[in-house]
Amino acid sequence: MPRPIASISGFPEWLPQERLVEQLVLDQLREVFELNGFSPIETRAVEPLSQLLRKGETSKEIYLLSRLQGEAAEEASLDPKRLGLHFDLTVPFARYISENAGKLAFPFKRYQIQKVWRGERPQDGRYREFIQADIDVVGQGELAFHHEVELPLVMARALSALGIPAFKIHVNNRKLVQGICQANGVEDVEEALRILDKLDKIGADQVSEELIKNGISESGAATILKMAQISGDAQTVSAALAEFGVENDLFEEGKNELLALLEEAEKRAPGVVIADLKIARGLDYYTGSVYESFIAGHEDLGSICSGGRYDNLITVGNKTYPGVGLSIGVSRLLARMLGEDLLTASRPTPTAVLVAVNDEATRSESNRIADALRERGIPTDVAPKAAKFGKQIRFADRQGIPYVWFPATEEGEADQVKDIRSGEQTEADLSTWQPEAADLRVRISRPK
Amino acid sequence: MPRPIASISGFPEWLPQERLVEQLVLDQLREVFELNGFSPIETRAVEPLSQLLRKGETSKEIYLLSRLQGEAAEEASLDPKRLGLHFDLTVPFARYISENAGKLAFPFKRYQIQKVWRGERPQDGRYREFIQADIDVVGQGELAFHHEVELPLVMARALSALGIPAFKIHVNNRKLVQGICQANGVEDVEEALRILDKLDKIGADQVSEELIKNGISESGAATILKMAQISGDAQTVSAALAEFGVENDLFEEGKNELLALLEEAEKRAPGVVIADLKIARGLDYYTGSVYESFIAGHEDLGSICSGGRYDNLITVGNKTYPGVGLSIGVSRLLARMLGEDLLTASRPTPTAVLVAVNDEATRSESNRIADALRERGIPTDVAPKAAKFGKQIRFADRQGIPYVWFPATEEGEADQVKDIRSGEQTEADLSTWQPEAADLRVRISRPK
Incomplete structure (x- = not known):
């Protein structure tokens, strides 16, 4: 039951096999958003305090920045120009629209997947750094109602694609x-x-x-x-x-x-x-x-995806930019999915093949084989040490690499590949061999 | 000649069409790293001041955090536990290894692509927020020399793949x-x-x-x-x-x-x-x-990818973890590549098809068509307004969407698709029509 590591309370981190799942989840969200006509943007992590305080209420959750070698006056000042980390993606999006309205085509559909930070009190047990995935549509002066129908349906597709x-x-x-x-x-x-x-x-x-x-x-x-x-x-x-x-x-x-x-x-x-x-x-x-x-069954998580229609959030001069948006709190959702074994990676590493090394003098030959497999899109690593083959196989096993490739030891011999899960070992041609289709790339799998 | 927008000096942002390129560049790096046996990790954005100051020298570049509603004493203190934003990915990686050594298999090969922050003086014209892409291999107690050969060659492949x-x-x-x-x-x-x-x-x-x-x-x-x-x-x-x-x-x-x-x-x-x-x-x-x-020709950028072998950076108890790593400064490199038109997106939006809307009463039918195309992996949007077709085509054109799909207006008629670049319009079957292969997904293209 994987749980995030958090040596600083509220700042979760994952082991590589869980980060792999997180990446695949973010890929999946991006795929659904792009299939549905949304363009990506990314905004800087910081906003001036004046922007961050516009919405009121949330002021207690803001992390302010100061330069270690900055002027003393900079610290402790609440100058509206002072920078703080964004606590959501709506405030920066509204600011981005107001700065770039002249360069965008409206209605503008954007997605944005980024970390946000909230300076919660550590004892609350809440995340202080987490990933949000937002979609919004914003019009210039007007925004047709049908977008209020469209957006939750895009999120429905995104959540389905994740297997929620x-x-x-x-x-x-x-x-x-x-x-x-x-x-x-x-x-x-x-x-x-x-x-x-x-x-x-x-x-x-x-x-x-x-x-x-x-x-x-x-x-x-x-x-x-x-x-x-x-x-x-x-x-x-x-x-x-x-x-x-x-x-x-x-x-x-x-x-x-x-x-x-x-x-x-x-x-x-x-x-x-x-x-x-x-x-x-x-x-x-x-x-x-x-x-x-x-x-269902996870109501304690609260709402995992929320939002709504807003008419007056974004204004530039006398123009308004009404919009509608929804936001998924990815980190909490992912932690729950991983924690309950609802999601996992099909293997704990991107690597599909480990090329064995017969002896250090022939490492260059093993490298050549690995490069040829990579050229054909097969993620490949080379054994770190020309140890006994049993040890090299155990290295692959420990990393969750499904295949080990043995270079021929003598002229005229063929290379061999072992599927270390079944133990089956066969001759293999470097220019044509393929792993099982399901093994080529690491994927999300859903054990339950 | 695209340039990043930076309404706060040192914090660059991109328009959607350039963010698309940035995403494709990061995908490409990830692809090369994963093909070469590297696993992903991501670390929190913050480290305690004690960690950040370990390397010395860089102290002037650190952004410290304080909570807006925190105790006054928190501000202005240089408590070693106080949090700051990481200024590179090496310090957090070293800390991650020392915390998780027991759960990792060594030699451990990881890649990490994240933003870092440096509290430079604004007038320096330097980036204060930028993306780094790092690869490192770390051994437990020892690390074979061949990794010092391997790592620059992986970066060579990554830079080639980007078309540098x-x-x-x-x-x-x-x-x-x-x-x-x-x-x-x-x-x-x-x-x-x-x-x-x-x-x-x-x-x-x-x-x-x-x-x-x-x-x-x-x-x-x-x-x-x-x-x-x-x-x-x-x-x-x-x-x-x-x-x-x-x-x-x-x-x-x-x-x-x-x-x-x-x-x-x-x-x-x-x-x-x-x-x-x-x-x-x-x-x-x-x-x-x-x-x-x-x-060549961009020496003024300085080194775009740097690193080396380190034997004594990571120690846990009496164990050392020698490593070798390289880091690409992605943001500066990308800004140059975009600025000189060396890289661009094959179109300015992920969307390949815009489904026209005959009248608002039949929007639901246009949605059904769009869903069917998405189901087959074709990024599709629906016209925001049932305007005259000329207007709907202009909307697609302004967004850089190559195809417009016209739903049949009468029973028994066939749908039609127009390639708005060539003007060619043909009948199209919803279950089999495909865009040109090069148009299916937005790609990096290299005009020069």
């Missing part, structure tokens, strides 16, 4: 919720949503109490809690909402969007996307669809 | 240099090498003067300078060294190693590796072969 078992993407719509709040005389919708977001943690009674304490009527609080219990497919949601008797534009628009999303999702990824009206997402900047994703 | 034109890997051997110094009564060899390292900058006269100022005899200084002028193939070096009349073990061992390296390199990568006895590498920890690499 039994996950569901829960969706809600901020306009729908706001419409219901409005009809019930709730003035501070943000605050109501923030309270509602705690439903799973503190329970309905506590939420109701807090809502009322915030000036919401008893019947208003009851309606909000009733709304929060709605979940399911388009038909269920449609029937449940009819009972609310709400009639305002926000409600209608939100309801129509939510139903359209559920219906198209049901066509393209049956059973994956469900409505869940208690999802509020803590962040103020969402304005339409919001998403959270959970794995 | 006319590069040479310059090699020298510390033992050889030390043997010559010893025979000439030079006591502080490190200091002599540090002075010699400035030869290109300050010239022979200044170097001689400095050597003599450091207590080296006039004839000793002359010999060191004469040695520094030796360069070329095994034969040239062998002849030149014979004139020195040095007889000591270090000299003999170093000479034999250097000649063996040159001879094997000439077999496996003719013309790439040359001896260059003025290479000293500033770092104290090299003990055998040392390497630097230059591109």
Whole structure:
């Protein structure tokens, strides 16, 4: 049961065989994103403090930088130009768009897979460095609703491709919720949503109490809690909402969007996307669809893939750039998948063949053989020592290399290859021999 | 002529079409490293200050971290446990080995491709965040010399695979240099090498003067300078060294190693590796072969790929872990290659096909077509708007997408595909159509 090593709390590292899996997982995400029309960007690790603090709330999680030999004044200053490590990929993306809008074609679809850092208190047991994989679509001035349908479906494909078992993407719509709040005389919708977001943690009674304490009527609080219990497919949601008797534009628009999303999702990824009206997402900047994703049996992970529609996050001069995006927290997800043996590498090393060395004087011949195999795309290593063959085979075995190649020892003899798993040894021609197709490259395998 | 954007000096960023090239370059490096028996690791971005300061000298370049909401005492303290960003991949690799030695098989061959950070003064115009690609082999207690031959040849293959034109890997051997110094009564060899390292900058006269100022005899200084002028193939070096009349073990061992390296390199990568006895590498920890690499016509870049043999860098208890490694400074190299149009992407987006949308009511049908193409590994996007076809084609053109797919508008009609570069439009079957092989995936292309 592999677990990350973390000699500094919160900064996980992997052994090579697990890093291999991580790389293959990132490859798989990139493949799905590129198949679906997204272009890659990467942003610098740092942003000025002024950018990092734009969203509020998260300020406690920021790592600030200072140069070891910098001026003393630099330290301890909260100059807005001071640099800090980014804590997500949304803030840098918004900044990147505002800097490069003139050079991009809109709607602009980008993916971004990078490390982020959060200066959490070490005792929280949380990751302080981890990988996020984000996709966003951003329009110039406007962004069609159909992108709010597209993006969760791309993430559904990505999670399926990784072999994540039994996950569901829960969706809600901020306009729908706001419409219901409005009809019930709730003035501070943000605050109501923030309270509602705690439903799973503190329970309905506590939420109701807090809502009322915030000036919401008893019947208003009851309606909000009733709304929060709605979940399911388009038909269920449609029937449940009819009972609310709400009639305002926000409600209608939100309801129509939510139903359209559920219906198209049901066509393209049956059973994956469900409505869940208690999802509020803590962040103020969402304005339409919001998403959270959970794995059955792994609810303790929290949402593994979240996001939503934002209309006002990115502005340049008097232009707005509405967008919709989702983000996968890759590191936590991967740690769980590895830890539960849901994912593993088909072998612990990229190498498929170890070329044996008959004696140090003929190492050059073994090198020549290895180069010829590499030329044909077969990952190959050469034995580090011209030890007895038994020892060279054990070296391959310990590294998980499936084949050992024995160069001929005499003129006119043929080379031989041993599959060290079956023990089968056969003559082999350097220009044509191939490993089993499944052995050529290390792959993700799913033991369960 | 693409240049990185750097709205914060020293922190380069790329537009998507250049990030695509960067990704393909990193893929290519990874491919070569994995073909040659190297396993991947990734280390956390941070190390304790005590680790970062082990090598000395570089202290001025370190970025220290502090938590925005941390205790005031944390700031401005130089507690050895305080975290800083790593400035290379050697320090973290050494620490990783010492922490995980019990779980690794030796000799351990790893590659590592990651960002590093240096807190340079902004006005230096240097990168403060950049990507390094490192390979190292480390043994337990011992490491055979043949790895000192192997590693520069792997890097030669990596640089060739990237299409780097006319590069040479310059090699020298510390033992050889030390043997010559010893025979000439030079006591502080490190200091002599540090002075010699400035030869290109300050010239022979200044170097001689400095050597003599450091207590080296006039004839000793002359010999060191004469040695520094030796360069070329095994034969040239062998002849030149014979004139020195040095007889000591270090000299003999170093000479034999250097000649063996040159001879094997000439077999496996003719013309790439040359001896260059003025290479000293500033770092104290090299003990055998040392390497630097230059591109003809781009000497101003300095060495693009450097490293050497180190015997005493990694110790755990009373065990030593001798190693040999090389590092490519990817970001500077890539910036030059992109800037001079030596590398580009075959198109500016991963997407090969744009599926047109006849009207918004049939978007779902366009989505179905796109999904079917993706299923067959063809990167596909769907037009963002059911505009006039001319507009949809222009959208594809602006993004560099080579094909536009037109869904049939009537029952019984066939779909059509247009290659928007040639204007050719043909009927297409969703289950069999393929783009030109060269168009399937975006690739690196080399315009020059």
